[in-house]
Amino acid sequence: MLRNKLISRTVSAVASVAMVFTSIPSISVMDRAIAADTMTAFEITENMKVGWNLGNTLDAKASNLQGDLESAGLETETAWGCPKATQELFDALKAKGFNTVRVPTTWFQHLDADNNIDPEWMARVKEVVDYGIKNDMYIILNVHHENWVNRSDFANAYDQIQPKLMKIWTQIATEFKDYDQHLIFECLNEPRAVGTEHEWWAAEAVPECDVINDLEHDFVNLIRGMDGPYAKTRLLMLPGYCASAETQFLEAIDVPDDDFVAISVHAYSPYDFTMNAAVEDHSVFTGTKYSQQLSDILSGIRQTFIEKDIPVVIGEMGTSNFGNTQARVDWTTQYFTTTKKYGIPCCLWDNNTVSNPKDPGECHGYINRTTYEWYEGSAPVIDKMMEIMNDDSIVWGSEAKAPEYKHQDLSEGTVFRNEAIEIDASKSKTYENTTPGQEISWAELEGKEVAIKYTGTTPVLAFSDASYGNWTEIKPYTIDEENGIAYYLVSQQLPASWQDLSTVNHMQARTDKVTNIEKMVILDAPEVEIDVPVDKTKKYKIEFANAMTGSNLVLTFKGDPNIVTNGCVGYNADGWEQVEWEGTTDVNGDLKVEIPVSKFPAGLASGECQIWYQPERVDMVEYNFAFPSVIGTETTTTSTTTTTTETTTTTVAEETTTTTVNVAPTVIGDANLDNKCSVADSVAILQHIANRDKYELEEQGLANADVDGVSGVTANDALVIQKVDAGVLSKNDLPLKKAA
DSSP: OOOOHHHHHHHHHHHHHGGGGTTOTTSOHHHHHHHHTOOOHHHHHHHHOEEEEOTTSTTOOOEETTEEOSOOOGGGGGTTSOOOOOHHHHHHHHHHTOOEEEEOOOOGGGBOTTOOBOHHHHHHHHHHHHHHHTTTOEEEEEOOSOTTTSOTTGGGOHHHHHHHHHHHHHHHHHHTTTOOTTEEEEOOSSOOOTTSTTTTOSTTOHHHHHHHHHHHHHHHHHHHTSOSTTTTTOOEEEEEEEEEOSHHHHTTOOOOSOTTEEEEEEOOOSHHHHTOTTSSOOSOOOSHHHHHHHHHHHHHHHHHTGGGTOOEEEEEEOOOOSSOHHHHHHHHHHHHHHHHHHTOOEEEOOOSOSOOTTOGGGOOOOBOTTTOOBOTTTHHHHHHHHHHHTOTTSOTTTTSSOOOOOOOOGGGSEEEEOSOEEEEGGGGGGTTTBOOOEEOOHHHHTTEEEEEEEEESOOEEEEEOTTSOSOEEEOOSEEETTTTEEEEOHHHHTTTTOSOGGGOOEEEEEOSSEEEEEEEEEEEOOSOOOOOOOOOOEEEEEEOTTOOTTOEEEEEEEESTTOEEEEEEEEEESEEEEEEEEEEOOTTSEEEEEEEGGGSOTTOOEEEEEEEESGGGEEEEEEEEEOBOSSSOBOOOSSOOOBBOOOOEEETTOOOOOBOOOSOOSSTTOTTSSSOOSHHHHHHHHHHHHOTTTSOOOHHHHHHHOOSSSSSBOHHHHHHHHHHHHTSSOGGGOSOOOOO
């Protein structure tokens, strides 16, 4: 066995004071040495700093065409394509700044009929654990990918799971009994009812949660009752149902009364950004939607455990490589800054996969396990993690406890709902997972917070417009657990995620499990500032009144040269919809993006252009609507790349060029004097406006061109002629009626 490191650090101190304790026979010298150097659970998690997962290695399984084999040998380590773990790999991790390695380990293929672990497999696991221990790293050892644990009948399988689980852990704990607190045991990995409709959903997993709690209490009791100098002080990690970071799963954990347990959480959050391949675009994280979701998840972990002096280890986290390095760096910045302030160590998941077209949501490769170099596409993510961990201005655990807030008494506020009601997530199909929709306006919420008095699962507060579209949820920023009141600082939380606050029309409480809502009250907001993600998105209003069938919306941007940028043009239909765009500025910092008008609903009045990425380095300077034409310059667009004519342009600070004429028109709209009214006349007008010296119109042409009902020739006359050419207007409508 490896001699524990605490002994060598304390021998001299023990020798100097041993005589003092010779009259106390119940306490050995060794016991006193260990007690003198024992870390608390929170000291362990702080010293863990930042971790990495040896994924798809000791947790890999050998299979054939019929599925998982019942037994296998040491070859399972490379069964999923990863090379064998080496001391050099652990050295590279340590050199980069990782101080923890989680070693996921699958055992079922290495058991005999009596559940005895194959000695060769145990020896190999020990060898890998020692790679980290020799580097003074923390090692998390667990029970992973066990098909006899994760099963569809999990809710009724306690009697089958418990004896096998306890026997495996008895052997592991015995083998490693002399390893000090650098070795951590994690009871299970993502325990859940595999193959059921609620495999990843807590609302119907109450029986499974009870089984998990019972198994983990048994596990803690087993380890604490064993021999060994660290049986009482080894950190034990306990996951909830599927190890989820969602609050409703966390609240179902029955934490044992033990000073050396930590909750194990997996937080690939928010999932739509980090892993969901069904989401087409992962190029931006800075928008408030994803940022707010991540903030809520991490805040929920803090509220549920850290504030109650229960440590947490995020045992798996990460974001798949969708070719979106900068967005992943942005995500990492918020993730690690927040968890460091909360005092939560994170272990990055690495499955050694750089590219996987069949499953792009599972590309979590960071280090080449043969060359021990960091993959180019992910190295900036690792560098950002280490930059934050080494930044002394971000203090570990400095925000472990949320600030205390002074709230109005509920009796002093405006009652929004005073009728008790039970809401149940399992009844979502009949809309009984929310309180009935009640009308509300932003005028009633501005400068306010909402208090919900409840029992059961903590509710979320939901808002929607008049048609129940644009559904937006916020979580409480603080909870008075003693009195069962959740507070939502609507005046700060809602503006961060709602496009047009004047359209707020309904407010409801929703549950992720079962909640009894007693009362909802609107209170004056306390004079505090909470950590709401800042929306750096630049937004510009787009009027679609002049959009013509068959034309393109042309966006013109100005910024730094040669930078990639992206965004969307969004609008409210049945909820918020958007058409996304991207492009790269040229050497002069110019970029044009075209989006076919056909991508937007007919009759759309207005929309909003948003710049997501590089918002501080690029601006939209104008937009226009243009038909494809043989005249013009090529523009960059995500949807199409076409040539366009010069067109009517609306600028951010709009100025209109006007030419006044004094003769009567002959052929209405005939600017180029070819006796016709066509799109060629529109082009002639715009060329004249852009460069009068080169494209001068005759006085008669100017008279014919003045068709928009406003005296003088402007770019709007060109638009009117384009509408005639497109069939939106009739020639008989020209000239348009003069404005009064």
